[in-house]
Amino acid sequence: MTGFDVITMGRVGVDLYPLQAGVGLDEVDTFARFLGGSATNVAVAAARHGRRAAVITRTGADPFGRFVHRALAGYGVDDRYVAGVPGLPTPVTFCELFPPDDFPLYFYRFPKAPDLEIRADELDRPAIEAAGILWTTMTGLCTEPSRTATLTALGARRRADLTVLDLDYRPMFWESRDEAARWAGEALEHATVAVGNLAECEAAVGESDPMRAARALLDRGVRLAVVKRGPAGVLAVDAEGGLAEAAPVPVEVVNGLGAGDAFGGALCHGLLAGWELARVIEFANAAGAIVASRLACSAAMPATGEVDALVRKVAA
Amino acid sequence: MTGFDVITMGRVGVDLYPLQAGVGLDEVDTFARFLGGSATNVAVAAARHGRRAAVITRTGADPFGRFVHRALAGYGVDDRYVAGVPGLPTPVTFCELFPPDDFPLYFYRFPKAPDLEIRADELDRPAIEAAGILWTTMTGLCTEPSRTATLTALGARRRADLTVLDLDYRPMFWESRDEAARWAGEALEHATVAVGNLAECEAAVGESDPMRAARALLDRGVRLAVVKRGPAGVLAVDAEGGLAEAAPVPVEVVNGLGAGDAFGGALCHGLLAGWELARVIEFANAAGAIVASRLACSAAMPATGEVDALVRKVAA
Numbered sequence: 001m002t003g004f005d006v007i008t009m010g011r012v013g014v015d016l017y018p019l020q021a022g023v024g025l026d027e028v029d030t031f032a033r034f035l036g037g038s039a040t041n042v043a044v045a046a047a048r049h050g051r052r053a054a055v056i057t058r059t060g061a062d063p064f065g066r067f068v069h070r071a072l073a074g075y076g077v078d079d080r081y082v083a084g085v086p087g088l089p090t091p092v093t094f095c096e097l098f099p100p101d102d103f104p105l106y107f108y109r110f111p112k113a114p115d116l117e118i119r120a121d122e123l124d125r126p127a128i129e130a131a132g133i134l135w136t137t138m139t140g141l142c143t144e145p146s147r148t149a150t151l152t153a154l155g156a157r158r159r160a161d162l163t164v165l166d167l168d169y170r171p172m173f174w175e176s177r178d179e180a181a182r183w184a185g186e187a188l189e190h191a192t193v194a195v196g197n198l199a200e201c202e203a204a205v206g207e208s209d210p211m212r213a214a215r216a217l218l219d220r221g222v223r224l225a226v227v228k229r230g231p232a233g234v235l236a237v238d239a240e241g242g243l244a245e246a247a248p249v250p251v252e253v254v255n256g257l258g259a260g261d262a263f264g265g266a267l268c269h270g271l272l273a274g275w276e277l278a279r280v281i282e283f284a285n286a287a288g289a290i291v292a293s294r295l296a297c298s299a300a301m302p303a304t305g306e307v308d309a310l311v312r313k314v315a316a
Numbered sequence: 317m318t319g320f321d322v323i324t325m326g327r328v329g330v331d332l333y334p335l336q337a338g339v340g341l342d343e344v345d346t347f348a349r350f351l352g353g354s355a356t357n358v359a360v361a362a363a364r365h366g367r368r369a370a371v372i373t374r375t376g377a378d379p380f381g382r383f384v385h386r387a388l389a390g391y392g393v394d395d396r397y398v399a400g401v402p403g404l405p406t407p408v409t410f411c412e413l414f415p416p417d418d419f420p421l422y423f424y425r426f427p428k429a430p431d432l433e434i435r436a437d438e439l440d441r442p443a444i445e446a447a448g449i450l451w452t453t454m455t456g457l458c459t460e461p462s463r464t465a466t467l468t469a470l471g472a473r474r475r476a477d478l479t480v481l482d483l484d485y486r487p488m489f490w491e492s493r494d495e496a497a498r499w500a501g502e503a504l505e506h507a508t509v510a511v512g513n514l515a516e517c518e519a520a521v522g523e524s525d526p527m528r529a530a531r532a533l534l535d536r537g538v539r540l541a542v543v544k545r546g547p548a549g550v551l552a553v554d555a556e557g558g559l560a561e562a563a564p565v566p567v568e569v570v571n572g573l574g575a576g577d578a579f580g581g582a583l584c585h586g587l588l589a590g591w592e593l594a595r596v597i598e599f600a601n602a603a604g605a606i607v608a609s610r611l612a613c614s615a616a617m618p619a620t621g622e623v624d625a626l627v628r629k630v631a632a
Binding site for chain 1: 332341342344346349382410
C-alpha cells in the first residue's frame with residue numbers, strides 16, 4: 001500500500017431509481033436501490049479503471065449506512081474514511097426519469113446530511129497530501145463543519161497537482177447563490193483543476209459562455225478548466241494555452257444522472273495516466289455517455305476497455 | 317352525500333417495503349411503494365368495509381404528494397382534506413421484515429412531517445361533528461400546530477360517540493415520555509374510545525397490565541377501552557362493565573406492520589354497525605391477522621367478506 005490514486009470527499013446516500021421510466025414519481029410502483037452521491041460515484045468510477053480509490057464521507061448509524069460500506073467494498077473502494085453519525089439518517093434520493101434530458105432529483109437530506117458533518121480534525125492529512133488526486137465538490141462547502149473540512153483538505157495539498165474542485169452546484173443545498181459563489185471562490189484558490197457544467201460555472205464564476213467560463217476559472221488560478229456543455233460536448237482549457245474539445249457521443253439516453261460522475265472518474269484515470277489533454281477528455285466524455293445510456297449510476301460505471309471501445313467506435 | 321362515516325386525522329406518507337424478506341435493509345435490492353401512515357391506513361381499511369371515509373392530513377407539494385391523492389382515490393377514500401405543504405417533502409418510511417415479530421421502521425419525516433402542519437382553522441368542524449367516527453392518533457399531538465388542531469377536532473365532538481384516540485405512541489416523535497403522557501391525558505378528556513397496545517397504554521396511562529390499563533383508560537372518561545395484547549390477543553372493556561376478549565388468530569406472519577390499522581378500520585366498521593362488543597373485537601382481530609399475513613398494508617386491507625370468512629374459520 002503506497003497511498004491512494006484518488007481520494008474523493010463529499011456526498012453519499014442511497015439512490016432509489018424507478019423501475020418504470022417515463023412516468024412521474026407519483027406513478028412509480030417499484031424502486032431499485034443503488035449506492036449514490038456524487039463524490040462516492042466518482043470514487044467508484046475511478047476504481048473501475050483500476051485506480052486505488054477512497055471516499056471521505058459520513059453515513060447515518062443505520063442499516064443504509066451498513067449498505068454503503070457493503071457496496072463500497074463490492075466496488076473496491078476503500079471505506080476507511082467512512083463513519084456513521086448517530087442521530088442523522090443516511091440520505092435517500094429519489095429521481096424521475098424523463099429521457100433524454102429531464103431527470104429531477106428529490107433529496108431526503110434532513111435534518112442534515114451526515115456527509116456535511118465531516119470535521120477537519122478527522123482528516124487523514126498525510127494520505128490526502130500523498131494521493132494522486134484529491135477530488136472535492138462544492139456541496140461540501142455549503143455548511144459547517146464540512147466547509148472547513150473541505151477547505152482544510154484542499155489546503156493540505158499546497159496546490160499540488162491534481163487537486164480537483166467539482167463545481168457540483170445544487171441550489172437547494174445553499175442559502176443563496178452569493179454564498180455558493182463566495183465559497184467556490186475560496187476553494188478555487190486551492191484547486192488546480194476545476195470541473196463543471198455551464199450552470200455550475202455560472203454559479204461559481206458568473207460566466208455561462210463555455211470559453212469565457214474556462215478562462216474565468218483559469219484566472220482564479222486553476223491549471224485546467226473542464227466545462228461540460230451538455231448536448232454540445234466538453235471543452236477543456238489549460239494554463240499553457242492547451243485546448244481540447246470532445247463532441248457529444250450519440251447514445252440513447254436512459255438516465256442522465258451519474259454521467260457526470262462517470263466523466264469524473266474517467267477524468268481522474270486519464271489525468272493520472274498523463275495522457276495528452278485531448279485523449280483525456282475524449283475518454284471521460286465516452287465514459288459519461290455510457291452511464292447515460294444505462295439506468296444505474298454507481299452500478300453502471302464502465303471498465304476501461306468498454307470506454308476505449310466506445311472511443312474507437314466514435315473515431316471510426 | 318350525508319356526511320362521512322369515518323374521518324381520520326394524522327399521518328400520511330409513502331411506505332417503501334423490501335421485496336426481499338428476512339434480510340436487513342442493508343441487503344435489500346428493490347422496494348415496492350405503498351400508501352402509508354397510520355391514520356391514512358385506518359381510513360383505507362374502513363373504506364374497504366364500505367364506509368364513507370376521509371382523512372385529514374398533509375403531504376409535501378411534490379410528486380409523492382400527488383401519489384397520495386391518486387392512491388386515496390383508488391381506495392375510495394375522500395381526499396378533500398388532504399393538502400400540500402410547500403417546502404416539506406412527503407415523508408417516506410422504510411421497514412425491515414423479520415417475521416414473525418420484528419419489523420423496524422425508519423422514518424424520513426424531516427425537517428418536519430407535513431401532517432404535523434395541520435392547523436385548527438383549516439378544519440371542517442361541521443363535518444367532524446357530524447361524522448359517525450372521528451379517529452385521531454397520538455402522533456398528531458407531538459407538536460404544534462397539529463396538537464391544537466387535533467385537540468380542536470376532538471373538542472368539536474363534545475364527547476359524542478364515537479370519538480377515538482389511537483394511542484399510537486412512537487417515541488422518536490416525542491421530546492420525552494412525560495410530554496406524550498401529558499398530551500395523551502388532554503386528548504383522553506375528549507375521547508369516548510381509546511385503542512392501544514400494551515406499550516402505548518403504558519406511555520399514556522402508566523399501566524402495562526391489560527386489565528389495569530383498560531381500567532385506567534375508563535377512569536380517564538372513555539366509554540370503551542381496547543387493549544391490543546400482541547400475541548395474547550385483544551381485550552376490550554366498556555364503561556357498563558362489558559368485557560370482551562379475542563384470542564390471537566393463528567396466521568403465518570409476513571409483515572406485522574399495518575395489522576393495527578386493519579384492526580382500527582374494522583373496529584370502526586363494527587362499532588358503526590352497532591354489533592355487540594364481542595363480535596366487534598373478533599372481527600377487528602381477524603382483520604388485523606389478515607393484514608399481518610400479507611406483505612402490504614394499505615394495499616392489503618381485507619374486504620368485509622374476507623374477514624367474516626376468517627372469523628367463521630376460527631370459530632369452527
